[in-house]
Amino acid sequence: MDKQSWAEPYKIKMVELLKMTTREEREKAIEEAGFNTFLLRSEDVYIDLLTDSGVGAMSDRQWAGMMMGDESYAGSRNFYHLEQTVKDYYSYQFTVPTHQGRGAENILSQILIKDGDFVPGNMYFTTTRLHQELAGGTFVDVIIDEAHDSASTHPFKGNVDLDKLNRLVEEVGSEKIPYICIATCVNMAGGQPISISNLKEVRRWCDQHQIMLVHDMTRVAENAYFIQQREEGYQNKSVKEIVYEICSLTDAATMSSKKDAMVNIGGFLAMNDAELYERACELVVVYEGLHTYGGMAGRDMEALAIGIKESVDDAHMAARIGQVAYLGRELEKHGVPIVKPYGGHAIFLDAQAILKHVPQENFPAQALAAALYVESGVRSMERGVVSAGRNKDTGENYYPKLELVRLTIPRRVYTQAHMDVVVESVAQVMEDAESIKGLEFIYEPKMLRFFQGRFKQIS
Numbered sequence: 001m002d003k004q005s006w007a008e009p010y011k012i013k014m015v016e017l018l019k020m021t022t023r024e025e026r027e028k029a030i031e032e033a034g035f036n037t038f039l040l041r042s043e044d045v046y047i048d049l050l051t052d053s054g055v056g057a058m059s060d061r062q063w064a065g066m067m068m069g070d071e072s073y074a075g076s077r078n079f080y081h082l083e084q085t086v087k088d089y090y091s092y093q094f095t096v097p098t099h100q101g102r103g104a105e106n107i108l109s110q111i112l113i114k115d116g117d118f119v120p121g122n123m124y125f126t127t128t129r130l131h132q133e134l135a136g137g138t139f140v141d142v143i144i145d146e147a148h149d150s151a152s153t154h155p156f157k158g159n160v161d162l163d164k165l166n167r168l169v170e171e172v173g174s175e176k177i178p179y180i181c182i183a184t185c186v187n188m189a190g191g192q193p194i195s196i197s198n199l200k201e202v203r204r205w206c207d208q209h210q211i212m213l214v215h216d217m218t219r220v221a222e223n224a225y226f227i228q229q230r231e232e233g234y235q236n237k238s239v240k241e242i243v244y245e246i247c248s249l250t251d252a253a254t255m256s257s258k259k260d261a262m263v264n265i266g267g268f269l270a271m272n273d274a275e276l277y278e279r280a281c282e283l284v285v286v287y288e289g290l291h292t293y294g295g296m297a298g299r300d301m302e303a304l305a306i307g308i309k310e311s312v313d314d315a316h317m318a319a320r321i322g323q324v325a326y327l328g329r330e331l332e333k334h335g336v337p338i339v340k341p342y343g344g345h346a347i348f349l350d351a352q353a354i355l356k357h358v359p360q361e362n363f364p365a366q367a368l369a370a371a372l373y374v375e376s377g378v379r380s381m382e383r384g385v386v387s388a389g390r391n392k393d394t395g396e397n398y399y400p401k402l403e404l405v406r407l408t409i410p411r412r413v414y415t416q417a418h419m420d421v422v423v424e425s426v427a428q429v430m431e432d433a434e435s436i437k438g439l440e441f442i443y444e445p446k447m448l449r450f451f452q453g454r455f456k457q458i459s
């Protein structure tokens with residue numbers, strides 16, 4: 001029998017009560033929020049699938065760790081525990097804590113990028129690309145074409161197309177490429193992994209061209225689990241071993257520990273190069289805090305060190321990815337068009353396929369996320385043209401091939417019954433799709449417009 005059960009390797013010790021709302025209340029709430037799910041009050045949300053960032057449930061051990069916080073300004077015991085854990089689990093020799101992932105991106109971009117540089121990556125992430133641009137760089141997408149095709153079932157849609165890298169070097173020269181940024185389990189591609197064999201090829205390419213390889217390791221454990229399940233020769237390796245191997249292939253890393261590592265806040269910049277570490281230490285005191293806390297409380301660093309160890313447990317990861325796959329399978333049974341294969345942290349609805357009557361310039365994914373909230377209080381997030389923003393030189397909208405709504409699953413938070421509610425709500429919204437109207441901006445922020453932009457319905 002093909003075993004599909006994925007029961008959690010934990011039990012529930014404490015619960016957080018939720019408010020149930022009526023449809024009328026939700027209609028009013030989304031209107032007040034300018035049809036932007038980021039602007040809803042979380043009180044008015046029933047099942048919150050906005051993000052998997054900072055919303056995981058910490059374990060009893062992590063909470064116990066919080067009580068062991070050493071809140072000294074300098075040289076906190078918890079920093080040394082974190083630094084040692086990063087060495088042991090992720091292989092990086094030096095760790096600079098930051099308040100979250102984008103703090104690390106800012107420091108790294110400022111140190112390495114010069115005006116006119118190009119930074120290739122396996123698809124962009126919003127904050128990562130913006131920090132590269134603010135430092136004077138231009139992001140170049142070098143992910144394989146399959147990643148932009150929601151119907152492709154390629155097992156490693158996070159892979160890099162080396163021909164695209166070669167073409168970039170021919171066009172601009174390797175001296176204009178300070179580093180390559182490789183994300184594990186690529187968020188914007190739908191939570192899709194990169195294979196070890198592809199990463200090894202990228203490593204060889206970087207050595208050949210003497211270009212640094214930086215790892216956005218926000219969801220590295222989820223990527224490692226997919227390698228274990230899908231890549232030849234890795235079936236008998238543990239997630240922990242695979243995580244270590246992935247990190248060892250790269251030179252430095254930015255981490256948002258609010259995802260894989262299951263803490264509510266925190267991140268770091270890690271590296272093996274002593275000189276890069278020195279420069280990062282100089283900058284971290286400007287933007288974050290002293291290099292032994294970087295914007296994190298001692299207790300948060302302790303919870304993070306413990307969370308890293310829990311994140312690479314095979315049973316944890318099987319349940320984590322199992323729950324996401326359960327949601328994907330059930331949606332498919334109802335004929336919902338979603339990105340395949342199922343992602344690590346989320347299921348992505350193909351909004352353009354669901355709202356065929358709404359052109360991309362009227363933000364179908366934004367409209368679909370708002371409609372889903374009104375239907376049942378399920379909060380999701382747009383990942384399409386609104387998130388993609390505008391080209392910094394031409395001012396034109398980027399029109400990505402993927403116009404998606406992300407149903408992001410927080411770690412260790414919701415039950416299978418919650419997933420069933422989500423499935424029923426999405427199916428209902430699909431049935432009523434024709435009544436959903438497109439949107440237009442009434443307020444458009446200049447940067448990262450998806451966070452605070454406001455919309456109205458087109459009549």
Ligand code: F0G
Pocket residue numbers: 050051052053100101102103125127128183187216218255256257258266267
């Ligand atoms: N890199 C990736 C791949 C991310 O998914 C995120 C955040 C960051 C960097 C930035 O980290 O939020 O700690 O500053 N992603 C969140 C999300 C916001 O909802 O996908 P941060």
